[in-house]
Amino acid sequence: MLPADDPLPFSPERVLVAGVTGSGKTTLAQRLGSLWNLRHVEIDGLFHGQNWTPRPSFLDDVRTFAAEDRWITEWQYTSKGTDRILAPRAQLVVWLDYPYPLVRRRLLRRTISRRVFRTRLWNGNVEPPLWKRDAWTGENDILRWQKDTRHKWEERMPNVLAEHPHLVVIRLSHPRDVDRWLAASRPDTHR
Numbered sequence: 001m002l003p004a005d006d007p008l009p010f011s012p013e014r015v016l017v018a019g020v021t022g023s024g025k026t027t028l029a030q031r032l033g034s035l036w037n038l039r040h041v042e043i044d045g046l047f048h049g050q051n052w053t054p055r056p057s058f059l060d061d062v063r064t065f066a067a068e069d070r071w072i073t074e075w076q077y078t079s080k081g082t083d084r085i086l087a088p089r090a091q092l093v094v095w096l097d098y099p100y101p102l103v104r105r106r107l108l109r110r111t112i113s114r115r116v117f118r119t120r121l122w123n124g125n126v127e128p129p130l131w132k133r134d135a136w137t138g139e140n141d142i143l144r145w146q147k148d149t150r151h152k153w154e155e156r157m158p159n160v161l162a163e164h165p166h167l168v169v170i171r172l173s174h175p176r177d178v179d180r181w182l183a184a185s186r187p188d189t190h191r
Contacts, residue, residue: 001161001169004177007184008168012036012092014066016075018153019096021146022107025074028094028178035182038072041065045122047077052125054080062086078156087160093169095157100150102175107146 002008015032017025026042033040046062049055062082065071066089075086075093113119115130128134136143161169172178 001157001171004170004172004181005184006170008092008170010091010168012168013038013070014090015072015092015094016086016090017072017094017096018075018157019098020100020103020150020152021142022103022110023096023098024106024175025076025096028096029072029074032094033072036072038070039065039068041071041073042122043073043076043082047080048122048125050123050125055123059085087164087167090164090167093160093167095153095169095171096178097153097171097173098175099173103150104143104146107143111142 015029015036015038017029017032019025026044029040029042032038043062046065047054047058055061058077059081062085065073066085073086076082111127112130114121114127118126118129120126157169160167170181172181
């Protein structure tokens with residue numbers, strides 16, 4: 001596992017971005033995809049069909065893009081089997097291991113914004129409005145989900161490293177680490 005100050009020893013071609021809900025996985029994946037000329041596949045867009053129903057072709061779609069030579073995506077849906085598809089193909093994991101109060105604020109701000117402005121997400125889906133009775137409970141309670149899974153990667157990462165020793169893992173503990181790490185990992189700095 002490498003800290004933010006260590007440059008990458010190679011130019012990555014297949015990258016997973018891990019982190020708790022609200023940490024900024026998609027934003028960083030888009031940024032890295034642009035920087036490193038990798039195709040960004042937003043995994044939420046593959047999973048969620050119309051009316052928030054899981055798409056039956058989800059795992060087949062994941063297999064299809066994972067077989068490509070150059071990609072970046074968010075490391076999610078591990079309970080659905082994405083680990084067995086993505087981890088063996090990936091070369092690099094960027095782990096956003098930010099303080100909980102920070103990711104909590106980010107998720108709250110994002111959720112409120114999406115619900116107030118009725119932001120269209122994957123396949124036309126829209127989060128429930130703030131005023132809807134069950135907007136913050138049951139399946140719609142993304143804040144509870146974040147709280148319940150906030151230690152997921154900390155608990156899982158030792159097993160990930162043991163099962164996939166080929167993976168290089170960069171652990172970033174604060175958003176300011178991202179900029180420092182990116183500066184050290186510019187394409188022209190690879191050995």
